[in-house]
Amino acid sequence: MTPTRIIDKLRTAHSRHAVGDARSIIRHLATVATAALLGAATLGAQAIGPSPAGGPSRPLYLVHANVVDGVTATVIRDATIVIEGSRITRIAAGLATPRGSGVQVIDLAGRWVAPGLIDAHTHIATLPNARRALFSGVTTVRSASVPAFQDVAMRAQARAGQIVAPDVLATGVFVTPSLGETVLADPRLGALAGGVTTTDHLRALVRINLDRGVDWIKTRGTERAGLPDTDPRKQVYDEAELRAIVEEAATKGVPVMAHAHGDEGAYAAVAAGVKSIEHGTYLSDSTLRLMRQKGTWFVPTLSTVVDLTQPGGDYDDPVLTLRGQHMLPRLEDAIRRAHALGVRIAAGADTDYGAEGTTRIAHEVMRFRALGLSPAEALATATSGAAELLGIASRTGRLAVGMEADLIVLEANPLEDPMALQDVLVVITDGRVVLNRTPFGRQGAR
Numbered sequence: 001m002t003p004t005r006i007i008d009k010l011r012t013a014h015s016r017h018a019v020g021d022a023r024s025i026i027r028h029l030a031t032v033a034t035a036a037l038l039g040a041a042t043l044g045a046q047a048i049g050p051s052p053a054g055g056p057s058r059p060l061y062l063v064h065a066n067v068v069d070g071v072t073a074t075v076i077r078d079a080t081i082v083i084e085g086s087r088i089t090r091i092a093a094g095l096a097t098p099r100g101s102g103v104q105v106i107d108l109a110g111r112w113v114a115p116g117l118i119d120a121h122t123h124i125a126t127l128p129n130a131r132r133a134l135f136s137g138v139t140t141v142r143s144a145s146v147p148a149f150q151d152v153a154m155r156a157q158a159r160a161g162q163i164v165a166p167d168v169l170a171t172g173v174f175v176t177p178s179l180g181e182t183v184l185a186d187p188r189l190g191a192l193a194g195g196v197t198t199t200d201h202l203r204a205l206v207r208i209n210l211d212r213g214v215d216w217i218k219t220r221g222t223e224r225a226g227l228p229d230t231d232p233r234k235q236v237y238d239e240a241e242l243r244a245i246v247e248e249a250a251t252k253g254v255p256v257m258a259h260a261h262g263d264e265g266a267y268a269a270v271a272a273g274v275k276s277i278e279h280g281t282y283l284s285d286s287t288l289r290l291m292r293q294k295g296t297w298f299v300p301t302l303s304t305v306v307d308l309t310q311p312g313g314d315y316d317d318p319v320l321t322l323r324g325q326h327m328l329p330r331l332e333d334a335i336r337r338a339h340a341l342g343v344r345i346a347a348g349a350d351t352d353y354g355a356e357g358t359t360r361i362a363h364e365v366m367r368f369r370a371l372g373l374s375p376a377e378a379l380a381t382a383t384s385g386a387a388e389l390l391g392i393a394s395r396t397g398r399l400a401v402g403m404e405a406d407l408i409v410l411e412a413n414p415l416e417d418p419m420a421l422q423d424v425l426v427v428i429t430d431g432r433v434v435l436n437r438t439p440f441g442r443q444g445a446r
């Protein structure tokens, strides 16, 4: 970003916050400065524009890497990772690097390699936000609804290598009582402009999503937390309605994720057969036991509740600050109990990765550790475990031969220092190096 651009952005920021909120201007300044730095670093190090799918034409050797696989607590030290096309074809210590022009080499000089992160709950609807997610180390996301099927297009274009974005599992539009502006996302949604309140409406909305090619359906058991005038404990759909959604989605083999803070709405969703409960602030032991029994996953999106309690970020409202202070200890308690009862947990940052956002998947992993998950368990919530929830564990989420080459490079061992996940140095997705901030080592052809 040029200095003029930065000044322009600051002017915009200033007029936008003309009510005199100095704090948000300073926050904006920091964001712009970081964006400028990141831009400079990435442009200096590596071309990051769209490139054809299928990875580099020459094999890529990552040498002198310490490897964490995303499943276990074991570490392979001083290893070489070989990437051919979009796949990992070898991981071994003491592997000789072939000489000659046919090979690309990045010397990681003892840095750490982990699987690309998976964010199981996002709302990415723009290209800058998709790029920001990818550069934060997130190589796969599950969308948790967007206003107008942007996730469906993003999935196709990311997989074709046409845009810089994580791989996407699309959810389309939210199956919720009031669609609002979302009716404009598809001509057929006009029939639901008056509300999505009967099982016929629900089935119709699910079918439109399925017709647009979604991988998941997102619905809700309860009201939102992130609006001042809603009560997140209030149930929205009952078990019969939620069952209609699950059944309709199942006609195309598509699973359902349910937003639910309050326990009654969450219990109804679990009983109806949803695959994951999102948020889950007020989950009781009986709901958690039913989740364990039915194999329902828990995606707590804890960092977003932390965001509610803090100034700035995606949420900045005094009512929400107070609500977040009430919710946070309850959600932390639900996570501790879920883990003790053996409920599977996956990480979701619940952000759109907007320029103002400060919530990242790394925070989710760090906080899970503080709540009793082992280092390997916590990392798996954003790697192999999340891949299992998303039904993509056979191709990504762990570092092993034959898997997609989705990986990140970190300054330190994320099993010892999870904060390292917050400062990703290199991002490789499907064998393509999309970010390289490494200030060390030789790279390029030999």
Ligand SMILES: [Zn+2]
Pocket (backbone or CB within 6 Å): 121, 122, 123, 144, 350
């Ligand atoms: Zn969400």
